[in-house]
Amino acid sequence: xxxxxxxxxxxxxxxxxxxxxxxxxxxxxxxxxxxxxxxxxxxxxxxxxxxxxxxxxxxxxxxxxxxxxxxxxxxxxxxxxxxxxxxxxxxxxxxxxxxxxxxxxxxxxxxxxxxxxx
Numbered sequence: 001x002x003x004x005x006x007x008x009x010x011x012x013x014x015x016x017x018x019x020x021x022x023x024x025x026x027x028x029x030x031x032x033x034x035x036x037x038x039x040x041x042x043x044x045x046x047x048x049x050x051x052x053x054x055x056x057x058x059x060x061x062x063x064x065x066x067x068x069x070x071x072x073x074x075x076x077x078x079x080x081x082x083x084x085x086x087x088x089x090x091x092x093x094x095x096x097x098x099x100x101x102x103x104x105x106x107x108x109x110x111x112x113x114x115x116x117x118x
Contacts, residue, residue, distance in 0.1 A: 017045070020048040023093065027050055058072070
């Protein structure tokens, strides 16, 4: 039984690493600065970071030893989650790519200001 559980955990880690690599690419294409590093040829761990804006960063670590989500603001740790809670936060991060927030632009019209969603 324990060998089966260990294999399942290793598969979850591999799936997370592959998902983090894809999320990193998608966020970069959306204009965010990201990095995703893996160790060695085998997909057993990863360090993922994304800069969400001025002084706001997310760091996600995954390995056989654990899974950690850290939200950092101005070089201070705001929130640290582990395990399933950390994985759940990835969905919120993925929503940035899935559902981008429109920017508000204001154009001066000769008669009035018109707001357009970009």
